[in-house]
Amino acid sequence: MKFRRSERLVDMTHYLMNHPRxxxxxxxxxxxxxxxxxxxxxxxxxxxxxxxxxxxxxxxTLPGAAGGVKYIPKVKKEQAEEFANQLCASIADSExxxxxxxxxxxxxxxxxxxxxxxxxxxxxxxxxxxxxxIMTVATKGIPIAQAVAHHLNVPFVVVRRDSLVTEGSTVxxxxxxxxxxxxxxxxxxxxSLKEGAKVLIVDDFxxxxxxxxxxxxxxxxxxxxxxxxxxxVESEFQxxxxxxxxxxxxKLSDVDVKGKKINVVKxxxxxxxxxxx
Amino acid sequence: MKFRRSERLVDMTHYLMNHPRxxxxxxxxxxxxxxxxxxxxxxxxxxxxxxxxxxxxxxxTLPGAAGGVKYIPKVKKEQAEEFANQLCASIADSExxxxxxxxxxxxxxxxxxxxxxxxxxxxxxxxxxxxxxIMTVATKGIPIAQAVAHHLNVPFVVVRRDSLVTEGSTVxxxxxxxxxxxxxxxxxxxxSLKEGAKVLIVDDFxxxxxxxxxxxxxxxxxxxxxxxxxxxVESEFQxxxxxxxxxxxxKLSDVDVKGKKINVVKxxxxxxxxxxx
Numbered sequence: 181m182k183f184r185r186s187e188r189l190v191d192m193t194h195y196l197m198n199h200p201r202x203x204x205x206x207x208x209x210x211x212x213x214x215x216x217x218x219x220x221x222x223x224x225x226x227x228x229x230x231x232x233x234x235x236x237x238x239x240x241t242l243p244g245a246a247g248g249v250k251y252i253p254k255v256k257k258e259q260a261e262e263f264a265n266q267l268c269a270s271i272a273d274s275e276x277x278x279x280x281x282x283x284x285x286x287x288x289x290x291x292x293x294x295x296x297x298x299x300x301x302x303x304x305x306x307x308x309x310x311x312x313x314i315m316t317v318a319t320k321g322i323p324i325a326q327a328v329a330h331h332l333n334v335p336f337v338v339v340r341r342d343s344l345v346t347e348g349s350t351v352x353x354x355x356x357x358x359x360x361x362x363x364x365x366x367x368x369x370x371x372s373l374k375e376g377a378k379v380l381i382v383d384d385f386x387x388x389x390x391x392x393x394x395x396x397x398x399x400x401x402x403x404x405x406x407x408x409x410x411x412x413v414e415s416e417f418q419x420x421x422x423x424x425x426x427x428x429x430x431k432l433s434d435v436d437v438k439g440k441k442i443n444v445v446k447x448x449x450x451x452x453x454x455x456x457x
Numbered sequence: 458m459k460f461r462r463s464e465r466l467v468d469m470t471h472y473l474m475n476h477p478r479x480x481x482x483x484x485x486x487x488x489x490x491x492x493x494x495x496x497x498x499x500x501x502x503x504x505x506x507x508x509x510x511x512x513x514x515x516x517x518t519l520p521g522a523a524g525g526v527k528y529i530p531k532v533k534k535e536q537a538e539e540f541a542n543q544l545c546a547s548i549a550d551s552e553x554x555x556x557x558x559x560x561x562x563x564x565x566x567x568x569x570x571x572x573x574x575x576x577x578x579x580x581x582x583x584x585x586x587x588x589x590x591i592m593t594v595a596t597k598g599i600p601i602a603q604a605v606a607h608h609l610n611v612p613f614v615v616v617r618r619d620s621l622v623t624e625g626s627t628v629x630x631x632x633x634x635x636x637x638x639x640x641x642x643x644x645x646x647x648x649s650l651k652e653g654a655k656v657l658i659v660d661d662f663x664x665x666x667x668x669x670x671x672x673x674x675x676x677x678x679x680x681x682x683x684x685x686x687x688x689x690v691e692s693e694f695q696x697x698x699x700x701x702x703x704x705x706x707x708k709l710s711d712v713d714v715k716g717k718k719i720n721v722v723k724x725x726x727x728x729x730x731x732x733x734x
Contacts, residue, residue: 186462186503187503187507189466190466191511191513194508194513226463229464233464234471236468236471278622278623283623284623284646287649290606290649292606295603296475296607318595318596322599326572326603330572338563346562347563369561371563372563
Protein backbone atom coordinates (compact mmCIF):
# COMPACT_ATOMS: atom_id res chain seq x y z
CA MET A 181 0.00 0.00 0.00
CA LYS A 182 1.34 3.39 -1.03
CA PHE A 183 1.83 5.88 1.79
CA ARG A 184 0.34 9.35 1.69
CA ARG A 185 2.67 12.32 2.23
CA SER A 186 1.15 13.02 5.65
CA GLU A 187 1.89 9.47 6.83
CA ARG A 188 5.41 9.59 5.40
CA LEU A 189 6.17 12.87 7.20
CA VAL A 190 5.12 11.44 10.57
CA ASP A 191 7.02 8.17 10.14
CA MET A 192 10.15 9.77 8.67
CA THR A 193 10.29 12.28 11.53
CA HIS A 194 10.11 9.39 13.99
CA TYR A 195 12.76 7.43 12.11
CA LEU A 196 15.20 10.33 11.73
CA MET A 197 14.84 11.36 15.39
CA ASN A 198 15.67 7.80 16.42
CA HIS A 199 18.72 7.60 14.13
CA PRO A 200 20.72 10.82 14.49
CA ARG A 201 23.80 11.16 12.25
CA UNK A 202 22.97 7.96 10.37
CA UNK A 203 23.15 8.20 6.59
CA UNK A 204 19.79 6.94 5.32
CA UNK A 205 19.53 6.29 1.59
CA UNK A 206 16.58 7.69 -0.32
CA UNK A 207 16.10 4.15 -1.61
CA UNK A 208 15.36 2.98 1.93
CA UNK A 209 12.53 5.48 2.34
CA UNK A 210 11.38 5.01 -1.24
CA UNK A 211 11.02 1.23 -0.75
CA UNK A 212 9.50 1.52 2.72
CA UNK A 213 6.77 3.88 1.53
CA UNK A 214 6.41 2.59 -2.06
CA UNK A 215 6.90 6.17 -3.20
CA UNK A 216 9.02 7.83 -5.87
CA UNK A 217 12.36 9.27 -4.81
CA UNK A 218 11.21 12.66 -6.04
CA UNK A 219 8.35 12.56 -3.52
CA UNK A 220 10.76 11.49 -0.76
CA UNK A 221 13.02 14.43 -1.66
CA UNK A 222 10.11 16.81 -1.35
CA UNK A 223 9.22 15.30 2.04
CA UNK A 224 12.78 15.84 3.20
CA UNK A 225 12.68 19.50 2.21
CA UNK A 226 9.61 19.98 4.42
CA UNK A 227 11.19 18.09 7.32
CA UNK A 228 14.44 20.03 7.02
CA UNK A 229 12.67 23.38 7.04
CA UNK A 230 10.51 22.44 10.02
CA UNK A 231 13.45 20.97 11.97
CA UNK A 232 15.43 24.18 11.42
CA UNK A 233 12.56 26.56 12.16
CA UNK A 234 11.61 24.70 15.33
CA UNK A 235 15.15 24.23 16.65
CA UNK A 236 15.11 20.44 16.29
CA UNK A 237 18.19 20.18 14.07
CA UNK A 238 18.98 20.02 10.41
CA UNK A 239 19.14 17.48 7.58
CA UNK A 240 22.34 17.02 5.58
CA THR A 241 21.86 15.67 2.09
CA LEU A 242 24.66 13.75 0.39
CA PRO A 243 24.18 13.41 -3.37
CA GLY A 244 25.11 10.44 -5.56
CA ALA A 245 24.59 6.69 -5.54
CA ALA A 246 26.09 6.29 -2.05
CA GLY A 247 24.23 9.38 -0.88
CA GLY A 248 21.26 9.93 1.33
CA VAL A 249 20.16 12.05 4.22
CA LYS A 250 21.40 12.54 7.78
CA TYR A 251 19.60 14.14 10.71
CA ILE A 252 22.06 16.33 12.62
CA PRO A 253 20.94 17.44 16.10
CA LYS A 254 21.35 21.20 16.54
CA VAL A 255 19.76 23.81 18.75
CA LYS A 256 18.84 27.46 18.38
CA LYS A 257 20.89 29.80 20.52
CA GLU A 258 17.91 31.56 22.08
CA GLN A 259 16.23 28.24 22.99
CA ALA A 260 19.51 26.94 24.42
CA GLU A 261 19.90 30.09 26.51
CA GLU A 262 16.39 29.70 27.85
CA PHE A 263 17.10 26.09 28.82
CA ALA A 264 20.46 26.98 30.42
CA ASN A 265 18.88 29.85 32.37
CA GLN A 266 16.22 27.50 33.76
CA LEU A 267 18.93 25.02 34.72
CA CYS A 268 21.01 27.77 36.38
CA ALA A 269 17.99 28.93 38.38
CA SER A 270 17.32 25.36 39.50
CA ILE A 271 20.97 24.75 40.50
CA ALA A 272 21.21 28.08 42.34
CA ASP A 273 18.50 26.95 44.80
CA SER A 274 20.13 27.20 48.26
CA GLU A 275 18.31 24.01 49.32
CA UNK A 276 20.94 22.18 47.25
CA UNK A 277 23.76 23.13 49.63
CA UNK A 278 25.22 20.14 51.44
CA UNK A 279 27.85 20.07 54.22
CA UNK A 280 31.31 20.82 52.80
CA UNK A 281 29.97 23.07 50.05
CA UNK A 282 28.81 20.15 47.89
CA UNK A 283 25.66 20.54 45.83
CA UNK A 284 22.79 18.08 45.66
CA UNK A 285 22.24 17.45 41.95
CA UNK A 286 20.88 13.91 42.05
CA UNK A 287 17.38 15.04 41.12
CA UNK A 288 18.61 16.66 37.88
CA UNK A 289 20.66 13.58 36.98
CA UNK A 290 17.47 11.51 37.27
CA UNK A 291 15.09 13.86 35.47
CA UNK A 292 14.47 12.30 32.07
CA UNK A 293 13.30 15.55 30.45
CA UNK A 294 16.35 17.49 31.72
CA UNK A 295 18.68 14.67 30.68
CA UNK A 296 17.20 14.55 27.20
CA UNK A 297 17.72 18.29 26.76
CA UNK A 298 21.22 18.23 28.26
CA UNK A 299 22.10 15.35 25.97
CA UNK A 300 20.70 17.14 22.93
CA UNK A 301 22.56 20.38 23.72
CA UNK A 302 25.94 18.80 24.45
CA UNK A 303 25.55 16.51 21.42
CA UNK A 304 24.84 19.51 19.19
CA UNK A 305 28.29 20.94 20.00
CA UNK A 306 29.91 17.74 18.66
CA UNK A 307 27.45 16.60 16.03
CA UNK A 308 29.78 17.46 13.13
CA UNK A 309 32.76 15.66 14.67
CA UNK A 310 33.94 12.16 13.96
CA UNK A 311 33.14 10.28 17.17
CA UNK A 312 33.06 6.49 17.64
CA UNK A 313 32.20 6.17 21.29
CA ILE A 314 31.55 8.13 24.48
CA MET A 315 33.45 7.48 27.70
CA THR A 316 32.36 8.44 31.19
CA VAL A 317 33.06 7.46 34.79
CA ALA A 318 30.64 5.73 37.19
CA THR A 319 28.23 6.58 38.71
CA LYS A 320 27.10 10.10 38.15
CA GLY A 321 28.53 10.53 34.67
CA ILE A 322 26.40 7.69 33.30
CA PRO A 323 23.07 9.51 32.78
CA ILE A 324 24.75 12.43 30.97
CA ALA A 325 26.84 10.08 28.84
CA GLN A 326 23.80 8.02 27.91
CA ALA A 327 21.81 11.11 26.96
CA VAL A 328 24.61 12.49 24.78
CA ALA A 329 25.19 9.03 23.25
CA HIS A 330 21.52 8.83 22.30
CA HIS A 331 21.66 12.11 20.37
CA LEU A 332 24.99 11.31 18.70
CA ASN A 333 23.91 7.71 17.99
CA VAL A 334 27.10 6.15 19.34
CA PRO A 335 27.71 3.68 22.19
CA PHE A 336 29.10 4.70 25.57
CA VAL A 337 31.54 2.96 27.90
CA VAL A 338 31.77 3.35 31.65
CA VAL A 339 35.04 3.63 33.57
CA ARG A 340 34.77 2.30 37.10
CA ARG A 341 36.59 3.05 40.34
CA ASP A 342 36.14 -0.56 41.48
CA SER A 343 36.12 -3.57 39.20
CA LEU A 344 33.37 -6.09 38.66
CA VAL A 345 33.58 -9.77 37.73
CA THR A 346 31.05 -9.15 34.96
CA GLU A 347 33.42 -6.76 33.17
CA GLY A 348 35.95 -9.46 32.23
CA SER A 349 39.59 -8.40 32.15
CA THR A 350 40.25 -4.71 32.66
CA VAL A 351 42.94 -2.08 32.16
CA UNK A 352 43.59 0.09 35.22
CA UNK A 353 45.51 3.29 35.85
CA UNK A 354 46.23 5.43 38.87
CA UNK A 355 45.46 9.11 38.74
CA UNK A 356 45.53 12.09 41.06
CA UNK A 357 42.23 13.77 41.70
CA UNK A 358 42.94 17.42 40.89
CA UNK A 359 41.26 19.25 43.74
CA UNK A 360 41.74 16.77 46.63
CA UNK A 361 45.16 15.55 45.40
CA UNK A 362 44.26 11.99 46.39
CA UNK A 363 45.62 9.01 44.47
CA UNK A 364 42.78 6.98 42.92
CA UNK A 365 42.35 4.07 40.55
CA UNK A 366 40.11 3.82 37.49
CA UNK A 367 39.60 0.84 35.24
CA UNK A 368 37.88 -0.03 32.01
CA UNK A 369 36.90 -3.39 30.59
CA UNK A 370 39.39 -4.44 27.91
CA UNK A 371 36.63 -5.33 25.48
CA SER A 372 35.05 -1.89 25.74
CA LEU A 373 37.28 0.12 23.41
CA LYS A 374 38.74 -0.69 20.02
CA GLU A 375 42.22 0.47 19.15
CA GLY A 376 42.18 3.84 17.39
CA ALA A 377 38.69 4.74 18.62
CA LYS A 378 37.81 8.44 18.62
CA VAL A 379 36.35 9.12 22.02
CA LEU A 380 34.19 11.90 23.41
CA ILE A 381 34.74 12.16 27.19
CA VAL A 382 31.59 13.14 29.10
CA ASP A 383 31.10 13.85 32.80
CA ASP A 384 28.58 15.55 35.05
CA PHE A 385 31.00 17.83 36.91
CA UNK A 386 34.56 19.11 36.49
CA UNK A 387 36.64 21.18 38.86
CA UNK A 388 40.41 20.75 38.53
CA UNK A 389 39.88 18.21 35.77
CA UNK A 390 41.66 15.32 37.51
CA UNK A 391 39.04 12.71 36.70
CA UNK A 392 38.71 13.82 33.08
CA UNK A 393 42.49 13.88 32.79
CA UNK A 394 42.57 10.34 34.21
CA UNK A 395 40.23 9.27 31.41
CA UNK A 396 42.52 10.94 28.86
CA UNK A 397 45.43 8.91 30.24
CA UNK A 398 43.35 5.73 30.25
CA UNK A 399 42.53 6.30 26.56
CA UNK A 400 46.25 6.29 25.77
CA UNK A 401 46.46 2.74 27.20
CA UNK A 402 43.90 1.68 24.60
CA UNK A 403 45.65 3.60 21.79
CA UNK A 404 42.45 5.57 21.47
CA UNK A 405 42.22 9.32 20.99
CA UNK A 406 40.24 12.18 22.52
CA UNK A 407 37.67 13.59 20.10
CA UNK A 408 36.34 16.07 22.65
CA UNK A 409 35.39 16.69 26.27
CA UNK A 410 31.91 17.69 27.43
CA UNK A 411 30.69 18.36 30.96
CA UNK A 412 27.34 19.45 32.31
CA VAL A 413 28.81 21.68 35.04
CA GLU A 414 32.30 23.14 35.33
CA SER A 415 33.31 24.70 38.61
CA GLU A 416 35.44 27.82 38.91
CA PHE A 417 39.00 26.77 39.75
CA GLN A 418 41.73 29.22 40.73
CA UNK A 419 44.79 27.11 39.88
CA UNK A 420 45.71 25.80 36.47
CA UNK A 421 43.21 23.26 35.19
CA UNK A 422 44.51 19.87 33.99
CA UNK A 423 42.23 19.98 30.96
CA UNK A 424 41.98 22.84 28.50
CA UNK A 425 39.75 22.14 25.55
CA UNK A 426 36.27 21.26 26.83
CA UNK A 427 32.65 22.29 26.48
CA UNK A 428 30.53 23.07 29.56
CA UNK A 429 26.83 23.86 29.57
CA UNK A 430 26.79 25.47 33.02
CA LYS A 431 29.46 27.14 35.14
CA LEU A 432 29.44 27.17 38.92
CA SER A 433 31.25 30.40 39.67
CA ASP A 434 30.92 30.62 43.44
CA VAL A 435 29.47 28.67 46.35
CA ASP A 436 29.11 30.69 49.55
CA VAL A 437 28.23 28.14 52.23
CA LYS A 438 27.82 30.67 55.05
CA GLY A 439 25.73 33.12 53.05
CA LYS A 440 23.83 30.20 51.46
CA LYS A 441 24.40 31.59 47.99
CA ILE A 442 25.19 29.61 44.85
CA ASN A 443 26.31 31.59 41.82
CA VAL A 444 25.69 29.77 38.53
CA VAL A 445 26.11 31.12 35.02
CA LYS A 446 26.05 29.78 31.46
CA UNK A 447 29.03 27.64 30.43
CA UNK A 448 31.46 28.05 27.53
CA UNK A 449 28.98 26.17 25.28
CA UNK A 450 27.58 29.65 24.62
CA UNK A 451 30.88 31.44 24.11
CA UNK A 452 32.86 28.94 22.09
CA UNK A 453 32.70 27.16 18.78
CA UNK A 454 29.20 25.71 19.08
CA UNK A 455 27.30 26.03 15.79
CA UNK A 456 23.72 27.02 16.43
CA UNK A 457 20.80 26.80 14.01
CA MET B 458 2.70 32.91 10.61
CA LYS B 459 0.21 30.11 10.13
CA PHE B 460 1.69 26.62 9.90
CA ARG B 461 0.90 24.30 7.01
CA ARG B 462 -0.38 20.81 7.85
CA SER B 463 2.89 19.21 6.71
CA GLU B 464 4.91 21.38 9.11
CA ARG B 465 2.49 20.72 11.94
CA LEU B 466 2.71 16.95 11.43
CA VAL B 467 6.52 17.00 11.65
CA ASP B 468 6.65 19.25 14.70
CA MET B 469 3.79 17.52 16.54
CA THR B 470 5.41 14.13 15.98
CA HIS B 471 8.65 15.48 17.47
CA TYR B 472 6.81 17.04 20.40
CA LEU B 473 4.70 13.99 21.22
CA MET B 474 7.70 11.64 20.99
CA ASN B 475 9.57 13.85 23.46
CA HIS B 476 6.64 13.99 25.89
CA PRO B 477 5.22 10.48 26.30
CA ARG B 478 2.14 10.14 28.55
CA UNK B 479 1.82 13.90 28.96
CA UNK B 480 -1.65 15.32 28.44
CA UNK B 481 -1.28 18.07 25.85
CA UNK B 482 -4.28 20.35 25.35
CA UNK B 483 -5.51 21.04 21.83
CA UNK B 484 -5.29 24.72 22.78
CA UNK B 485 -1.51 24.36 23.16
CA UNK B 486 -1.10 23.07 19.61
CA UNK B 487 -3.75 25.45 18.27
CA UNK B 488 -1.91 28.48 19.69
CA UNK B 489 1.55 27.22 18.73
CA UNK B 490 0.56 26.72 15.10
CA UNK B 491 -2.05 29.48 14.84
CA UNK B 492 -4.45 26.86 13.51
CA UNK B 493 -8.02 25.96 14.27
CA UNK B 494 -8.65 23.16 16.75
CA UNK B 495 -10.54 21.29 14.05
CA UNK B 496 -7.36 21.22 11.93
CA UNK B 497 -5.32 20.06 14.93
CA UNK B 498 -7.85 17.27 15.51
CA UNK B 499 -7.46 16.13 11.92
CA UNK B 500 -3.65 16.18 12.31
CA UNK B 501 -3.94 14.02 15.40
CA UNK B 502 -6.05 11.44 13.54
CA UNK B 503 -3.28 11.11 10.93
CA UNK B 504 -0.56 10.87 13.60
CA UNK B 505 -2.52 8.29 15.58
CA UNK B 506 -3.08 6.09 12.53
CA UNK B 507 0.55 6.30 11.47
CA UNK B 508 1.85 5.65 15.01
CA UNK B 509 -0.37 2.57 15.26
CA UNK B 510 0.40 1.23 11.78
CA UNK B 511 4.14 1.69 12.24
CA UNK B 512 4.35 0.30 15.76
CA UNK B 513 5.32 3.61 17.36
CA UNK B 514 2.46 3.77 19.86
CA UNK B 515 -0.97 5.25 20.10
CA UNK B 516 -2.67 8.54 20.95
CA UNK B 517 -5.29 8.73 23.67
CA THR B 518 -7.76 11.56 23.32
CA LEU B 519 -9.50 12.96 26.38
CA PRO B 520 -12.56 15.08 25.57
CA GLY B 521 -13.79 18.18 27.36
CA ALA B 522 -12.32 21.46 28.59
CA ALA B 523 -9.58 19.74 30.60
CA GLY B 524 -9.00 17.31 27.77
CA GLY B 525 -6.29 16.87 25.22
CA VAL B 526 -4.12 14.18 23.75
CA LYS B 527 -1.52 11.78 25.15
CA TYR B 528 1.10 9.78 23.28
CA ILE B 529 1.25 6.28 24.78
CA PRO B 530 4.32 4.21 23.81
CA LYS B 531 3.28 0.74 22.58
CA VAL B 532 4.86 -1.87 20.34
CA LYS B 533 3.59 -4.41 17.86
CA LYS B 534 4.01 -8.00 18.95
CA GLU B 535 5.79 -9.11 15.77
CA GLN B 536 8.24 -6.20 15.90
CA ALA B 537 8.89 -6.87 19.59
CA GLU B 538 9.53 -10.54 18.85
CA GLU B 539 11.99 -9.63 16.12
CA PHE B 540 13.85 -7.31 18.49
CA ALA B 541 13.88 -9.89 21.30
CA ASN B 542 15.12 -12.59 18.93
CA GLN B 543 18.02 -10.37 17.82
CA LEU B 544 18.83 -9.64 21.46
CA CYS B 545 18.69 -13.37 22.32
CA ALA B 546 21.05 -14.20 19.45
CA SER B 547 23.46 -11.51 20.60
CA ILE B 548 23.38 -12.67 24.23
CA ALA B 549 23.80 -16.35 23.26
CA ASP B 550 27.23 -15.57 21.73
CA SER B 551 29.68 -17.85 23.58
CA GLU B 552 32.28 -15.06 23.54
CA UNK B 553 30.24 -13.53 26.35
CA UNK B 554 31.11 -16.32 28.79
CA UNK B 555 33.27 -15.13 31.68
CA UNK B 556 34.92 -17.20 34.44
CA UNK B 557 32.31 -18.35 36.96
CA UNK B 558 29.53 -18.56 34.39
CA UNK B 559 28.99 -14.80 34.32
CA UNK B 560 28.03 -13.12 31.06
CA UNK B 561 29.65 -10.04 29.59
CA UNK B 562 26.75 -7.68 28.81
CA UNK B 563 28.48 -4.32 29.20
CA UNK B 564 28.38 -3.65 25.45
CA UNK B 565 24.58 -4.00 25.34
CA UNK B 566 24.17 -1.74 28.38
CA UNK B 567 26.14 0.94 26.52
CA UNK B 568 24.51 0.58 23.10
CA UNK B 569 22.24 3.60 22.74
CA UNK B 570 20.06 2.01 20.03
CA UNK B 571 19.57 -1.20 22.06
CA UNK B 572 18.86 0.81 25.22
CA UNK B 573 16.31 2.96 23.44
CA UNK B 574 14.48 -0.14 22.18
CA UNK B 575 14.71 -1.94 25.52
CA UNK B 576 13.38 1.20 27.22
CA UNK B 577 10.53 1.50 24.75
CA UNK B 578 9.54 -2.17 25.08
CA UNK B 579 9.64 -2.33 28.88
CA UNK B 580 7.87 1.05 29.09
CA UNK B 581 5.10 -0.20 26.80
CA UNK B 582 4.23 -2.92 29.33
CA UNK B 583 3.62 -0.24 31.99
CA UNK B 584 2.47 2.71 29.92
CA UNK B 585 -1.14 2.49 31.18
CA UNK B 586 -0.12 2.28 34.83
CA UNK B 587 0.05 5.09 37.33
CA UNK B 588 3.80 5.52 37.93
CA UNK B 589 5.52 8.49 39.60
CA UNK B 590 9.14 7.41 39.53
CA ILE B 591 11.49 4.60 38.57
CA MET B 592 13.95 3.06 41.01
CA THR B 593 17.06 1.10 40.13
CA VAL B 594 20.35 0.08 41.72
CA ALA B 595 23.83 1.29 40.70
CA THR B 596 25.67 0.75 38.44
CA LYS B 597 24.33 -1.55 35.78
CA GLY B 598 20.66 -0.87 36.36
CA ILE B 599 21.08 2.82 35.51
CA PRO B 600 21.06 2.68 31.69
CA ILE B 601 17.95 0.49 31.60
CA ALA B 602 16.19 2.66 34.19
CA GLN B 603 17.03 5.83 32.28
CA ALA B 604 15.79 4.36 29.00
CA VAL B 605 12.49 3.22 30.54
CA ALA B 606 12.14 6.56 32.35
CA HIS B 607 12.54 8.40 29.05
CA HIS B 608 9.67 6.48 27.44
CA LEU B 609 7.41 6.75 30.50
CA ASN B 610 8.35 10.42 31.00
CA VAL B 611 9.05 10.04 34.73
CA PRO B 612 12.22 10.62 36.78
CA PHE B 613 14.41 7.80 38.07
CA VAL B 614 16.28 7.38 41.35
CA VAL B 615 19.39 5.31 41.92
CA VAL B 616 19.93 3.13 44.99
CA ARG B 617 23.62 2.77 45.87
CA ARG B 618 25.64 0.09 47.62
CA ASP B 619 28.02 2.71 48.99
CA SER B 620 27.02 6.24 49.99
CA LEU B 621 28.26 9.51 48.57
CA VAL B 622 28.62 12.89 50.24
CA THR B 623 26.78 14.48 47.32
CA GLU B 624 23.64 12.47 48.09
CA GLY B 625 22.93 14.27 51.36
CA SER B 626 21.33 12.18 54.12
CA THR B 627 20.32 8.67 53.15
CA VAL B 628 18.12 5.81 54.29
CA UNK B 629 19.89 2.43 54.36
CA UNK B 630 18.72 -1.15 54.73
CA UNK B 631 20.45 -4.51 54.88
CA UNK B 632 19.32 -7.24 52.56
CA UNK B 633 20.31 -10.77 51.64
CA UNK B 634 21.37 -11.33 48.08
CA UNK B 635 19.18 -14.22 46.96
CA UNK B 636 21.64 -16.45 45.13
CA UNK B 637 24.87 -15.83 47.07
CA UNK B 638 23.09 -15.43 50.44
CA UNK B 639 25.48 -12.61 51.39
CA UNK B 640 24.34 -9.76 53.61
CA UNK B 641 24.59 -6.43 51.78
CA UNK B 642 23.62 -2.80 52.33
CA UNK B 643 21.74 -0.49 50.00
CA UNK B 644 20.92 3.16 50.51
CA UNK B 645 18.90 5.90 48.89
CA UNK B 646 19.10 9.64 49.29
CA UNK B 647 16.30 10.86 51.57
CA UNK B 648 15.32 13.59 49.14
CA SER B 649 14.89 11.16 46.28
CA LEU B 650 11.45 9.78 47.01
CA LYS B 651 8.26 11.46 48.15
CA GLU B 652 5.99 9.70 50.60
CA GLY B 653 3.30 7.72 48.80
CA ALA B 654 5.19 7.59 45.50
CA LYS B 655 4.20 4.82 43.08
CA VAL B 656 7.45 3.23 42.00
CA LEU B 657 8.43 1.04 39.06
CA ILE B 658 11.50 -1.02 40.01
CA VAL B 659 13.86 -1.61 37.07
CA ASP B 660 17.05 -3.67 36.87
CA ASP B 661 19.27 -5.22 34.24
CA PHE B 662 19.35 -8.74 35.66
CA UNK B 663 17.43 -10.83 38.16
CA UNK B 664 18.14 -14.31 39.45
CA UNK B 665 16.80 -15.09 42.92
CA UNK B 666 15.39 -11.59 43.16
CA UNK B 667 17.35 -10.55 46.28
CA UNK B 668 18.34 -7.13 44.99
CA UNK B 669 14.87 -6.36 43.66
CA UNK B 670 13.40 -7.56 46.94
CA UNK B 671 15.83 -5.27 48.77
CA UNK B 672 14.45 -2.36 46.75
CA UNK B 673 10.91 -3.40 47.68
CA UNK B 674 11.89 -3.30 51.35
CA UNK B 675 13.64 0.04 50.92
CA UNK B 676 10.45 1.47 49.40
CA UNK B 677 8.58 0.57 52.56
CA UNK B 678 10.99 2.80 54.52
CA UNK B 679 9.85 5.70 52.34
CA UNK B 680 6.16 4.76 52.64
CA UNK B 681 6.23 4.36 48.89
CA UNK B 682 4.59 1.54 46.95
CA UNK B 683 5.59 -0.86 44.17
CA UNK B 684 3.79 -0.07 40.90
CA UNK B 685 5.65 -2.80 39.01
CA UNK B 686 8.94 -4.60 38.45
CA UNK B 687 10.73 -4.75 35.09
CA UNK B 688 14.02 -6.46 34.25
CA UNK B 689 15.91 -6.83 31.01
CA VAL B 690 17.10 -10.39 31.73
CA GLU B 691 15.75 -12.89 34.21
CA SER B 692 17.78 -15.97 34.91
CA GLU B 693 16.29 -19.43 35.46
CA PHE B 694 16.26 -20.14 39.20
CA GLN B 695 15.42 -23.53 40.68
CA UNK B 696 14.40 -22.45 44.17
CA UNK B 697 11.54 -20.15 45.07
CA UNK B 698 12.07 -16.63 43.80
CA UNK B 699 11.78 -13.74 46.27
CA UNK B 700 9.78 -11.73 43.75
CA UNK B 701 6.70 -12.91 41.89
CA UNK B 702 5.05 -10.28 39.78
CA UNK B 703 7.60 -8.93 37.30
CA UNK B 704 8.09 -8.40 33.57
CA UNK B 705 11.23 -9.69 31.82
CA UNK B 706 12.16 -9.09 28.20
CA UNK B 707 14.66 -11.94 27.98
CA LYS B 708 15.11 -15.18 29.90
CA LEU B 709 18.44 -16.87 30.44
CA SER B 710 17.42 -20.50 30.72
CA ASP B 711 20.79 -22.23 30.88
CA VAL B 712 24.50 -21.41 30.91
CA ASP B 713 26.75 -24.38 30.16
CA VAL B 714 30.27 -23.14 30.93
CA LYS B 715 32.00 -26.38 29.87
CA GLY B 716 30.11 -26.78 26.62
CA LYS B 717 30.29 -23.03 26.01
CA LYS B 718 26.56 -22.83 25.39
CA ILE B 719 24.23 -20.08 26.49
CA ASN B 720 20.52 -20.75 26.16
CA VAL B 721 18.41 -17.56 25.93
CA VAL B 722 14.72 -17.27 25.17
CA LYS B 723 12.05 -14.58 25.17
CA UNK B 724 10.92 -13.36 28.59
CA UNK B 725 7.44 -13.23 30.11
CA UNK B 726 6.88 -9.85 28.42
CA UNK B 727 5.55 -11.97 25.56
CA UNK B 728 3.45 -14.36 27.61
CA UNK B 729 1.88 -12.05 30.18
CA UNK B 730 -0.39 -9.06 30.33
CA UNK B 731 1.48 -6.79 27.90
CA UNK B 732 -0.92 -4.94 25.61
CA UNK B 733 0.46 -4.83 22.09
CA UNK B 734 -0.69 -2.59 19.25
